[in-house]
Amino acid sequence: MQEQFMIQAKAVITELTEKANLKVGDIVVIGCSTSEIIGSKIGTNSSPNTAKAVFEAIYEIIQKKGLYLAAQCCEHLNRAVVVERQAVPFAETVNVVPQPKAGGSFATQAYQHFKEPVVVEEIKADAGLDIGSTLIGMHLKKVAVPLRLENRMIGEAIVVAARTRPKFIGGARAVYDESLL
Secondary structure, three states: OHHHHHHHHHHHHHHHHHHOOOOOOOEEEEEEOHHHHOOOOOOOOOOHHHHHHHHHHHHHHHHHOOOEEEEEOOHHHOOOEEEEHHHOOOOOEEOOOOEOOEEOHHHHHHHHHOOOEEEEOOOOEOEEEEEOOOOOHHHEOOOEEEEOOOOOEEOOEEEEEEEEOOOOOOOOOOOOOHHHO
């Protein structure tokens, strides 16, 4: 079962990184309900083993692409985010260590595996994956664009993806950089 979750997670993150026009140093926020992946209701059946499999698959691809992973905690930590300090050098950090039942198993994996993990209350990520209805939208930059993925499931969890783009400003005479769309 964990092997299948790894395969699905790799397919999903690979597709996101290919379609989202990400650059080295960009941040990808992941909200992940391991309960949903294994077929339970979100927040009811946290699975450290499932989190480990999904985290390892996603983190491997993120690192190869030169991106940063931001792992969204569950509602018990107000959806705070675990991230590498290097990704947010000037951010105000908070003092909390995620646990499977208070923060979530995926965020716990991130905290345990990052070189220098910090937790922040918010982040403005360049793209994201919502695995199992975790509501990552609050951690994306202001103009989020949905991405339709071919790979839309990890286990029993529905996966929704988004990328961001800069806001359009100006009026009728404004000219926009098409490469940023």
